Amino acid sequence: xxxxxxxxxxxxxxxxxxxxxxxxxxxxxxxxxxxxxxxxxxxxxxxxxxxxxxxxxxxxxxxxxxxxxxxxxxxxxxxxxxxxxxxxxxxxxxxxxxxxxxxxxxxxxxxxxxxxxxxxxxxxxxxxxxxxxxxxxxxxxx
Numbered sequence: 001x002x003x004x005x006x007x008x009x010x011x012x013x014x015x016x017x018x019x020x021x022x023x024x025x026x027x028x029x030x031x032x033x034x035x036x037x038x039x040x041x042x043x044x045x046x047x048x049x050x051x052x053x054x055x056x057x058x059x060x061x062x063x064x065x066x067x068x069x070x071x072x073x074x075x076x077x078x079x080x081x082x083x084x085x086x087x088x089x090x091x092x093x094x095x096x097x098x099x100x101x102x103x104x105x106x107x108x109x110x111x112x113x114x115x116x117x118x119x120x121x122x123x124x125x126x127x128x129x130x131x132x133x134x135x136x137x138x139x140x141x142x
Contacts, residue, residue: 015033
């Protein structure tokens with residue numbers, strides 16, 4: 001294998017997931033949040049992949065995605081910190097588990113008061129130091 005220098009990015013991508021989620025919910029919420037961040041920040045998507053025969057595959061997010069765990073109170077604190085630092089978070093709230101489409105997801109978010117959002121996940125992307133301050137104190141999801 002060729003030697004690849006470790007790249008350090010000026011930006012950081014973090015998913016903060018509620019610690020009490022079922023495994024399928026963790027995977028589902030992480031996928032939705034990562035997709036939302038990639039849509040809002042297209043520069044985090046790398047180049048397409050090619051196998052040894054030249055067959056092309058889709059690009060992936062180009063930098064590591066850190067997955068942290070939190071309680072509902074910690075998610076609410078992270079949300080407030082993100083907004084105060086002018087980050088635009090991707091969010092997923094508990095009622096979204098009962099919907100089956102994007103329009104209904106947006107409707108349940110729109111009907112929830114901002115101070116009562118029942119977060120199960122928040123995705124963040126931004127300058128490394130800003131994101132680090134926003135998630136300060138949270139630990140990796142285990």
